[in-house]
Amino acid sequence: MNGGDLMVRVNGKETDICGISVADYLKTTSYDLRFIALEINEKIVPKSQYEETIIEDGDRIEIVSFVGGG
Amino acid sequence: MIPSKTELQNALSCRVGEDIALKLNNSRVAVLGLGGLGSNVCIALARAGVGRLIICDFDKVDITNLNRQQYKASQIGMKKTDALSENLLEIAPYLDIENVDKKVSEENIYDICKDADVICEAFDKAESKAMLVNFVLENMPEKYIVSASGLSGFGSMNEIRTRKMSDRFYLCGDLVSDVNDGIGLVSARVMGCASHEALTILRILTGEEDE
Numbered sequence: 548m549n550g551g552d553l554m555v556r557v558n559g560k561e562t563d564i565c566g567i568s569v570a571d572y573l574k575t576t577s578y579d580l581r582f583i584a585l586e587i588n589e590k591i592v593p594k595s596q597y598e599e600t601i602i603e604d605g606d607r608i609e610i611v612s613f614v615g616g617g
Numbered sequence: 618m619i620p621s622k623t624e625l626q627n628a629l630s631c632r633v634g635e636d637i638a639l640k641l642n643n644s645r646v647a648v649l650g651l652g653g654l655g656s657n658v659c660i661a662l663a664r665a666g667v668g669r670l671i672i673c674d675f676d677k678v679d680i681t682n683l684n685r686q687q688y689k690a691s692q693i694g695m696k697k698t699d700a701l702s703e704n705l706l707e708i709a710p711y712l713d714i715e716n717v718d719k720k721v722s723e724e725n726i727y728d729i730c731k732d733a734d735v736i737c738e739a740f741d742k743a744e745s746k747a748m749l750v751n752f753v754l755e756n757m758p759e760k761y762i763v764s765a766s767g768l769s770g771f772g773s774m775n776e777i778r779t780r781k782m783s784d785r786f787y788l789c790g791d792l793v794s795d796v797n798d799g800i801g802l803v804s805a806r807v808m809g810c811a812s813h814e815a816l817t818i819l820r821i822l823t824g825e826e827d828e
Binding site: 581582583584586589590591593594609611612613614615616617 | 655739740741742743751765766768783784786796
């Protein structure tokens, strides 16, 4: 880190998706919204706020996509 | 001859120390879903001396459950809550169990879980898992939630691990093995994941939770 561009990390992987909403980002992926929980910087983002939550420089996003079995 | 409550509590104290035994005895855990995960989690918690369990499932014991769930052939057709209570009380006769014979939805999660120190997600359907985890993290931020995803098939147990996702959210499993891919469910692997959940819960209750 030397003051250069910060990147967004999604599940640990650097991705260049600053400035768009969570909802718009998810549209570019194959995640099924029914099965996921999404945290930004270790805080849950309620599904009702995916549209209005804008991804910012340096955000760490974790997306859990649950699978069946129990 | 069933031992007295004091005898059992002393026996637990001998193994883990009086402080931990007392902490566990005063704890309350809600386990939602009493299939391969939930039934095994409950047994591990009961053996460890957790004093109070809220156990929740709307279903009955089915013949196809016996390959991995902690029920007996003689219990087929019983409500899972009743059958599991019976089995738990044989292990831990003074366990305080609250049976909740309901299907969990966003409308009743709060009421079911409000008195629990830790909530254990032990459902089988991905959608139910996501619903519970989202609800608790959004609406009950003071609670710990321990969840599981990815425990199907015959993959190595070494792929199943526990991740701390955020301050009060732990996730156990391999994250990818989906029962809907037709890879089946086998007791040894399901128990391994249930064991990850149970130990995580015990670590939270005893203050060992970090790392």
